[in-house]
Amino acid sequence: MKTIIQVLLTIAIIVLGYFCVESINKPVRFKKEYQQRSEKVIERLKDIRSAQVAFKAVNGRYTSSFDTLSTFIANDSLPMVKMEGSLTDSMIAAGMNELMALRKGIIRRDTSRISVMDSLFSQKPWMPDSIGIVPFTNNAKFEMGVGVIETASGVNVMVFEAKVHNNVYLNGLDRQEVININDKQRKMERYPGLKVGSLEEANNNAGNWE
Structure with missing residues (x-):
């Protein structure tokens, strides 16, 4: 009987130790994966920005279509x-x-x-038609729109915006951690995700990570 109790106590100690270690390692793993995914998504958003700026330089406008943008990259x-x-x-x-x-x-x-x-993407390993695809997803696409806004000085400015919600590119990671990030960004009145440009203000196509 004494031996059984000792075995059960040993197992309980091992299990408790595992959960203690896991409680420390779990958020560390999430943070590492979160940073890796964010970096790749930001890199893709920067590519979209470069392509949009070039498209506007040639065509005098931005485009809301990734098909149009990828064709421009491949052929223009x-x-x-x-x-x-x-x-x-x-x-x-x-x-x-x-x-x-x-x-x-x-x-x-x-x-x-x-x-x-x-000119812009000679070092990129991806094909032009993948520019709208969000990394780490099953071919999910960035949301993208264009518009014209009036500045405080009364000047009309063409703008574009491309974005992806945290829930999309962080899908598969710890759900509660993602919820916590969303809540924190909302309390700061920030978009709960990553985006470049804006349809609400002329921000010189800045990213919300900059």
Whole structure:
């Protein structure tokens, strides 16, 4: 009987020790995974921002369609200006500026075109049609919209926004931890997720992590 009690006590101590260690390791694992996922999602949002800025430079507007954006990345190009020649110190001292040098042929500007993919995403391992896919999900897509807002000075500004809720890209992680993050961000009056740009204010396409 004494032996059985000792065995049961040993098992109870082992189980209790496991739960104590797990209570410490569980939030540590969550934090690590949360940071890894956030970094990848932020990287993708930065790619969306770069593509949108380039799209606007070529087309004069943003797009709310990831299909349009991926086609632009895969097939379109950006102008690249190459300048040959330069102003010498004596030319500058004589009052010559770049425009005057261009007219005199001292400086030349040649415009060529380079593909969007090579210009912006040559080091990226993903295909253009995956730019709208949220990492760590089963092909879930970012929410994206475009609009025009009036600034305090009365100027109309084109804006775009791309975002993903915490519940989407943190799916599969500890549910209570995700709920806690959402609650904390809501109390701070922040979007409970990651986003770039804004449809409510002209924020120069900033990300809410910046």
